[in-house]
Amino acid sequence: MTAPCVPDGERGLRGRVVLVTGAASGIGRAQVLRFLEEGARVVATDRDAGGLATLPGAGDGCLTVAADVTWREDVARLVGTAVESHGRIDVLSNTAGILDGFARSLDTSEELWERVFAVNVTAVFRLTNAVLPGMLAQGRGTVVNVASVASFVAGGGGAAYTASKHALLGYTRQLASDYGRRGIKVNAVCPGLVETGMTRERLAEPESRFMKAATAVPSGRYGQPDEIAAVAVFLAKPDSDFMQGAAVMVDGGLTIR
Numbered sequence: 363m364t365a366p367c368v369p370d371g372e373r374g375l376r377g378r379v380v381l382v383t384g385a386a387s388g389i390g391r392a393q394v395l396r397f398l399e400e401g402a403r404v405v406a407t408d409r410d411a412g413g414l415a416t417l418p419g420a421g422d423g424c425l426t427v428a429a430d431v432t433w434r435e436d437v438a439r440l441v442g443t444a445v446e447s448h449g450r451i452d453v454l455s456n457t458a459g460i461l462d463g464f465a466r467s468l469d470t471s472e473e474l475w476e477r478v479f480a481v482n483v484t485a486v487f488r489l490t491n492a493v494l495p496g497m498l499a500q501g502r503g504t505v506v507n508v509a510s511v512a513s514f515v516a517g518g519g520g521a522a523y524t525a526s527k528h529a530l531l532g533y534t535r536q537l538a539s540d541y542g543r544r545g546i547k548v549n550a551v552c553p554g555l556v557e558t559g560m561t562r563e564r565l566a567e568p569e570s571r572f573m574k575a576a577t578a579v580p581s582g583r584y585g586q587p588d589e590i591a592a593v594a595v596f597l598a599k600p601d602s603d604f605m606q607g608a609a610v611m612v613d614g615g616l617t618i619r
């Protein structure tokens with residue numbers, strides 16, 4: 363019998379410092395709850411300070427920092443606060459993202475295009491670059507990027523969203539390729555349609571394209587935020603340490619046909 367690559371006592375996330383963006387709602391919020399259950403020390407951030415304040419455990423095991431990830435100063439303050447409080451960051455989950463109203467290219471203003479890329483791509487690059495030096499110095503770190511089925515196929519968003527999620531997956535793979543040998547694990551989770559603040563209104567209309575898309579997938583339903591969070595947590599754990607630059611589809615089978 364071969365020995366496990368990771369000793370049993372080191373498989374969990376107890377005491378690990380996890381920074382989650384987009385933590386006030388949906389998939390980010392669900393991750394915060396799961397990471398706390400795992401015994402991690404969570405830094406939860408979002409631009410929605412009111413939403414952050416309603417997180418169970420806020421101020422007690424879970425440090426909340428209101429910040430807009432598209433603002434350079436906010437990113438510097440966020441990482442500074444996390445490191446000052448906990449000494450380091452072990453896991454970065456880039457979850458904050460925005461949709462583009464499914465606008466086709468001709469209906470996409472440059473302003474909308476730039477706003478979507480600012481949140482879904484540039485902020486991920488900037489925050490990752492702010493956190494990576496510390497991870498490299500400790501010889502270990504994990505980045506989980508919340509990408510999308512829109513990282514692979516058209517129709518999961520409009521022109522800007524689909525392009526941004528393709529870019530995010532490319533960035534994920536390049537990061538893994540560049541830093542994997544230096545102890546950094548980088549992977550993406552790619553959700554299909556999930557009931558969150560981003561989709562709830564449209565899902566409330568029984569005849570909406572969302573509802574039709576949800577029931578057309580092999581699982582016959584849309585997903586819940588916790589089903590994505592479960593995979594994000596797995597990607598953060600040592601159990602997934604041989605995964606590198608992977609795109610894990612959690613989409614009810616949407617992309618298999």
Ligand SMILES: NC(=O)c1ccc[n+]([C@@H]2O[C@H](COP(=O)([O-])OP(=O)(O)OC[C@H]3O[C@@H](n4cnc5c(N)ncnc54)[C@H](O)[C@@H]3O)[C@@H](O)[C@H]2O)c1
Binds near residue numbers: 385553
């Ligand atoms: N819901 C879905 O069906 C679905 C499908 C595929 C991928 N995703 C991705 O999942 C991620 C999470 O989205 P969600 O569905 O939980 O949506 P959500 O709207 O419920 O949550 C997104 C959170 O990100 C925050 N946010 C947005 N812009 C920000 C900024 N500039 N600075 C800080 N915080 C910001 C929002 O305040 C919000 O709390 C996104 O990257 C999204 O693209 C969602």
